[in-house]
Amino acid sequence: MCSFITHRLNRGWVTALWLVLFPQTGISAPYPDAERYRPAIEEFQNLSKRTPVSKGGIVATGSSSMGGWHSRIATDLAPLTVIPRGFGGSNMYDVRYFLPELVLQYEPRAVMIYEGDNDAALGASSEQVMLHFKAIVEELHVKLPQTRIYVLAVKPSPSRWHLWPVMAETNKRLAALSETNSLITFIDVATPMLGEDGKPLTSIFVEDMLHMNDKGYDIWRKVVREALIESEESYE
16 A cells, blocks of 8 residues: 555655654654655666666665765676666665665666665664665565565774664664565675774775775675675576
């Protein structure tokens, strides 16, 4: 029913209605209005018109860590067909909200998601992150029941190390969920980003100690490629 309403009414009204009916979901606390990303989503739409996207690829979406991978992800994951749709500052609710534009319209065989980082920074709990991720899985599989989902672990970073307990709990929950659903694969990009002291490697981040440099993406390439090539190369 919620999916039906979402596609037929103004989404601002849908969100307001949902909050009245289901206040315990915590969509607005602490999540901001997803419509702030409408210009970014429209740019993706325009890009798709300029450069048509074939159905059956792999959509890669998520926050700035995914967006920062755009320039090299096609090479890093070649020969896989990747549709990069990362948008900086986003959270799991934003992906849920824009799922039709970000994912469903491309009818992908697989989706790769990186979120949870900004969720924690907003003050969201691991339960809230999981609520939105599970909603993504449900809506995706209603429309595309065989589409595989690869969810990346929330990464550790020096600037947000104080939030790591929440992030680690989210990772634990994501991994556990993947064990119950054969269409969900949890990819642990977090562990290789930690040093022998158990803290984030500072050498893999840019000056802000939040976003990754090429060394950080080298780690992602190795870990993600290993997971995706094994499962997805035969579909190319």
